[in-house]
Amino acid sequence: MNHFNLMQFFEGYVRNYRRLNLSVNHNRSMFTKREIDYFANLGEMLGFEVFIEDRKMDRVKGRSRPMDLAWWKWDKRISEEEYVSLDLHLERESVWGKDVETIEKLFSKTEEGCVPTHVIGIQYIESEERIDYLNNLVVEKNSQQKSSALIVYRYWDVETEMEKVSAFWFNPRGKQEERHAFCKEDELGYWFMGFEEEVNLPVTPSLLKY
Structure with a gap:
């Protein structure tokens, strides 16, 4: 099965974020819903059968587990009875303490027809220091699953005092690319994103080059 360029998906996510109409008055549940709906609409436009809160078997746990989006x-x-493939499994998580669980969901041992060609994980984490540990876990698990994986971390960046959004693309050989953005409020209190190289970062002593 052909692989999408998932970094292009991340670019669309960043550039279209303002269109989600998420304001400072919305709670975490609304952020999760709007972001999942964004990828659901994208999948339908690309011609896929799209399901929210779908399920697939987890052989380790011996039961089916939900997928936020499939x-x-x-x-x-090709077949009149079965789907050709599971092309995307997406998980969106707002709770810091579930970062490992989110990755385990994306890379669970499952039935042959339910191994996703692509996975996307979007999750809040406690700090940037957590990224290396989680990325190593992705590499370990994806060496068996062999998906194209986009893992997006959202966290508070101490240096800039803004929410940073870091995306990493993996193939079965390991990490291939990374890109960074920031999530900010506009003058009306709505959230938008801009890539690191495009956002005017605040000048602080820690960012100055001597």
Whole structure:
């Protein structure tokens, strides 16, 4: 199955974030809903069968587990009874303490027809220091699953005093690319994102070059 350029998906996520109409008055549940809906709409426009809160078997736990979002490929030319593939499994998590659980969901041992071609994980983490540990876990698990994986971390950046959004793309050989953005409020109190190289960062002593 062909792989999408998931970094292009991240670029769309960043550039379209203001269109989600998320304001400072919205709670975490609304952020989760709007972001999942964004990727659900994207999947439908690309021609996939899209399901929110779908399920797949987790062989380690011996039961099915929910997927926040799933894109399934249907092609009657290939099969009249089964989906051709699970093309995307996406998880969106706001609770810091569930970062490992989120990765385990994306890379769980499952049935052959339910191994996702692509996975996307978007999650809040406690700090930037957590990234290396989580990325190593992704590399370990994806060496077996062999998906194209986009893992997005959102966390408070101490140096800039803004919310930073760091994305990492992995293939079965390991980490291939990374890109960073910031999430800010506009003058009306709505959230938008801009890439690190495009945002006017605050000048603080820790950012100055001597």
